Amino acid sequence: xxxxxxxxxxxxxxxxxxxxxxxxxxxxxxxxxxxxxxxxxxxxxxxxxxxxxxxxxxxxxxxxxxxxxxxxxxxxxxxxxxxxxxxxxxxxxxxxxxxxxxxxxxxxxxxxxxxxxxxxxxxxxxxxxxxxxxxxxxxxxxxxxxxxxxxxxxxxxxxxxxxxxxxxxxxxxxxxxxxxxxxxxxxxxxxxxxxxxxxxxxxxxxxx
Amino acid sequence: xxxxxxxxxxxxxxxxxxxxxxxxxxxxxxxxxxxxxxxxxxxxxxxxxxxxxxxxxxxxxxxxxxxxxxxxxxxxxxxxxxxxxxxxxxxxxxxxxxxxxxxxxxxxxxxxxxxxxxxxxxxxxxxxxxxxxxxxxxxxxxxxxxxxxxxxxxxxxxxxxxxxxxxxxxxxxxxxxxxxxxxxxxxxxxxxxxxxxxxxxxxxxxxx
Numbered sequence: 001x002x003x004x005x006x007x008x009x010x011x012x013x014x015x016x017x018x019x020x021x022x023x024x025x026x027x028x029x030x031x032x033x034x035x036x037x038x039x040x041x042x043x044x045x046x047x048x049x050x051x052x053x054x055x056x057x058x059x060x061x062x063x064x065x066x067x068x069x070x071x072x073x074x075x076x077x078x079x080x081x082x083x084x085x086x087x088x089x090x091x092x093x094x095x096x097x098x099x100x101x102x103x104x105x106x107x108x109x110x111x112x113x114x115x116x117x118x119x120x121x122x123x124x125x126x127x128x129x130x131x132x133x134x135x136x137x138x139x140x141x142x143x144x145x146x147x148x149x150x151x152x153x154x155x156x157x158x159x160x161x162x163x164x165x166x167x168x169x170x171x172x173x174x175x176x177x178x179x180x181x182x183x184x185x186x187x188x189x190x191x192x193x194x195x196x197x198x199x200x201x202x203x204x205x206x207x208x
Numbered sequence: 209x210x211x212x213x214x215x216x217x218x219x220x221x222x223x224x225x226x227x228x229x230x231x232x233x234x235x236x237x238x239x240x241x242x243x244x245x246x247x248x249x250x251x252x253x254x255x256x257x258x259x260x261x262x263x264x265x266x267x268x269x270x271x272x273x274x275x276x277x278x279x280x281x282x283x284x285x286x287x288x289x290x291x292x293x294x295x296x297x298x299x300x301x302x303x304x305x306x307x308x309x310x311x312x313x314x315x316x317x318x319x320x321x322x323x324x325x326x327x328x329x330x331x332x333x334x335x336x337x338x339x340x341x342x343x344x345x346x347x348x349x350x351x352x353x354x355x356x357x358x359x360x361x362x363x364x365x366x367x368x369x370x371x372x373x374x375x376x377x378x379x380x381x382x383x384x385x386x387x388x389x390x391x392x393x394x395x396x397x398x399x400x401x402x403x404x405x406x407x408x409x410x411x412x413x414x415x416x
Contacts, residue, residue: 030324032240109324116238116320118385119313129386155402163398166391167371170378177326178337183370190371194363198406 015053017043019067022060027106031113036060058123061114065127069134076138084146088196091139095168096188099181109176136161143199152199160199167191223261225251227275230268235314239321244268266331269322273335277342284346292354296404299347303376304396307389317384344369351407360407368407375399 021043029038036057040047054060075094078087097104118125139161146152171187174180229251237246244265248255262268283302286295305312326333347369354360379395382388 105327109327112324113321115381115385116317116324119317119387125387129388132382132386132388159394159398160402162391162395163375163402166378166382166395167375168378169381170374170376173323173377173381174340174374177323178340179327179333180337180340183374186367187370187374190367194368194371194406195402198402 011053014045014049015063017045018050018053018060019064021045022064023103023107026064026110027103029110030106031061031110031117034061034110058121062123062127065111065114065124065131069127069131073134073138078141078145084142084149084151085196085200087142088139088146088199089192091142092164092168092188092191092196095172096184097172097175097181098185105176108172112173112176132165135165139164146199151201153201155199160195164191164195167195219261222253222257223271225253226258226261226268227272229253230272231311231315234272234318235311237318238314239269239318239325242269242318266329270331270335273319273322273332273339277335277339281342281346286349286353292350292357292359293404293408295350296347296354296407297400299350300372300376300396300399300404303380304392305380305383305389306393313384316380320381320384340373343373347372354407359409361409363407372399372403375403 018039021039024042025034025038028042029035034057036047036050039060040050043050050060054063072094076087076091082090097108114124115128118128136158140157143152143155143157143160147154147157167187168184168191171184171191174187175183226247229247232250233242233246236250237243242265244255244258247268248258251258258268262271280302284295284299290298305316322332323336326336344366348365351360351363351365351368355362355365375395376392376399379392379399382395383391
């Protein structure tokens, strides 16, 4: 029993190390030029070990997107003490890239390259679609909770969530591709002023 | 005199043909795999002629972005009879990719790849920044006109324009990368319901 458990723990540690190495390798090389060797080098492991876990680079990268989604989900897990308004604002904050976040900027540039391959790569596309669903579901839940709490007006949660996610995505894409560090921050503020404020039932709600 | 004029007309025709060929070559091959030979083949010209006009592929593609911006600007040139509300709605419509527009979808996927190279390529970055400015300026002008006409509330035109452009960009990116044909259309409707309607001074204004 304990052997099996140790083995599966070791495999899980090894996968985590590969995910961390993939992050660094993507930041360093971008998506188009990335090889299994780059990831193996970053992990201090052999490409044989990588191939033990993942048949192809595409499978490894799909697992990496899955890993990012899982991390993001655990970051936004609701705190029972937070109101829907706070949770929505925290969600918006998570998307904003600060000017000094060079690694996250590099990662999202690499992901943009990867995303442009989505329609040509079934494995990527499935993970990207899942990522989109997870993001929208998080916002839908916050909006539903806000409506139930009487904080938000009775808007259509699905459509509103889609609008918010698209806006944050576009803001980040423009920030990283134009190398304009404040772009996301400015759009985030505008989104809050013109959309989140519009969701609120009354001025009282903003002070909850 | 007439010789010079003929020559410059010929050069201009030739450039237009190269731009059309670049469009087709990008749709066919994407950005990462694109070569001058692909563009020359599409144009039915020699790579020598391409190099007579453009020193490098990057210069040609920067000129292509410039060409797209110019075309977009002429498409949205205001009709004096249109109200600001109509012009804003027309602007939103221009961004929506219809499901059957395979060529435009392929083009925007290639442009997304190109954009992910922006921070590493000065020539691209300058054109992308200009494109962003032009798009935002168009929306700023529509919003200013709307405020002057008494149709729109007294919002901050720059911030509102940035929000709208980011939203449309993100919606299109998600549509093309997720291969979800209705994504832009859904976000466009939501943007209209939750933002454009919010700009309007009163219900009367929507009927102008």
